[in-house]
Amino acid sequence: MLLKSFNVEKVNYEDLGRIAYQEAWDLQESLLRVNVGMKLAAGNKAKPSSVSTKNYLLFCEHNPVFTLGKSGKADHLLIQEDRLKAQGIEFFKINRGGDITFHGPGQITGYPILDLEKFKPDIHWYLRTMEDVMIRLLADYGLKGGRIDGATGVWVDVDSPRPRKICAMGVRCSRWVTMHGFAFNVNTDLQYFDMIVPCGISDKGVTSLAKELGHEVSMDEVKAKLVGHFADLFEMSIPARPVI
Structure with missing residues (x-):
């Protein structure tokens, strides 16, 4: 068993509820700018622990919206x-990596604004650890989540002829400060995905927790489990009632 380090980083958790995409994007950008500004002011030789950057874990639901990442193709939007x-x-x-995806009601969209120099300055590690969070969450509901090489995110039935994606991911990082994040389908209306080529992948399916279990699931329950797994895997200390 691996022993945890004693360097547990404080992260402010906030459930933003139902929020317009532009409003959430603007909030992320503003928090990232403050953190990047602190790091620039401190200079390259400053120890990460000496810079007063703040870490955030923001959860929300959006009104129906499609977002296209920097590496995405416009023709993956199948509707005018x-x-x-x-x-x-x-x-x-938008300015994240990845292709096109959907956000909407019944989906938990998560935006970690983290200074990775206070965790581990490695984007590959960051994405894989965030995938581990989702895999643990699925295990809580008796489902086996997994990865597919070259396709960031989390899937179910990865060994079947048609695996189904349940969590999409796409991030941006500036001076090791992250934004954007993940979209986990809980009670999502999956018909919206028929209007796009999800994540640019045409030969695999999309699913939700509700579809896999055969019934709707409490959003608050899923959020609480997610917070716990983030705290554990990223070694975060998350206050009960933070204020942005």
């Missing part, structure tokens, strides 16, 4: 933008 507007669905080209 004017038809999206008519259906009340927003569309954003």
Whole structure:
């Protein structure tokens, strides 16, 4: 058994509830700018522990929206933008990695704003650890989650002819400060994914916790489990009622 270090980093957790995508994006950008500004002011020779950056774990649900990452292809949106507007669905080209995905009600979208120099300055480690959080969450519900080489995120039935993605991930990192994050389908209406090529992958399916279990699941319960797994795997100290 691996022993944990004594360097447990404080992270402010906030459930933003239902929030417009642009508002959440603006909040992330503002928190990242403050942290990056502190690091620039301190200089490259400053020890990470001496810089007063703050870490955040933000959860929310969005109104229906498609987001296209920097490496995504516009033709992976399978519906005209004017038809999206008519259906009340927003569309954003954004500054994270990855391709196109959907956010909406019944999905937990998570935005960790973390100074990785206070954890581990390694994007590969960061993504794999975040995947481990989701795999542990699925195990809580008796489901086996897994990875597929070259396809960041978490899947179920990875050894079957048609695995199904349950959690998408895409991040941005500036001076080792992260933003964007993950989208975990809990009670998500999966019909929205028919309008896109999810994450640019056309030969695999998309699923939700509710679909796999055959019933709706408490969002609050899932959020609480997620917070616990983040705290454990990232060695975070998460106050009960933080304030941004």
